[in-house]
Amino acid sequence: MASIPLKTKAVPASFLGQWSMFFRQFVKHPGMIGSVIPSSPALVSSMLDQVDWQRTRLFVEYGPGVGTFTRPVLERMHPDAKLLAIDLNLDFVAWLEAQIDDPRLRVVHGSAADVRRFISEAGHQQADYILSGIPFSTLPDGVGELICAETQRALRPGGEFLVYQYSAFVRRLLTGQFNDIAERVEWRNIPPCRTFRAMKTVSLAQAA
């Protein structure tokens, strides 16, 4: 698989620097961040191993934070593919823009609920994959439902919504929008994490 090496704009943050940035943001916005530390390398691998990278041309990431998944996604992605990363926290957006210099990456400040507008502004129609690390159980009322509905519309037929969460809360939201959902637990994360793989089937695509 061909990959483009990452160039860094600023001095790349150390592992501890990333954790420190993440923890400071958790203290400022606990409900929005939903976790004290970033995801583990094992969780990153188990989520990204499910992706058909050769067929992926638009990959969307919700809640990239300090880039725990963003960098590995870019390492795996095709040279012609694009990564659209959407985060509600402006400090994380500024951090990612300063840390990662890759022409395939577009980082936007806003809510995942507006994913279709961001995709269209980036010059695309639909996404092949959407990966989410946002804490659905602590979002304001109705926002999780809206994000799942918009995600279903934003995916191409056969596209997949990949979600990692500490709670099972999101299962009900996914069930309302997707009829093919696989769930498992990734124990090699602190704390252990539930992962969901929700596929947009052709019948749902026709109904959209």
Ligand SMILES: C[S@@+](CC[C@H](N)C(=O)[O-])C[C@H]1O[C@@H](n2cnc3c(N)ncnc32)[C@H](O)[C@@H]1O
């Ligand atoms: C648990 S952190 C995940 C960070 C990183 N992806 C990881 O796995 O370590 C949750 C992220 O979701 C972002 N977030 C929360 N609500 C959001 C929303 N409605 N739209 C986009 N991002 C959101 C937060 O700012 C934060 O970056």
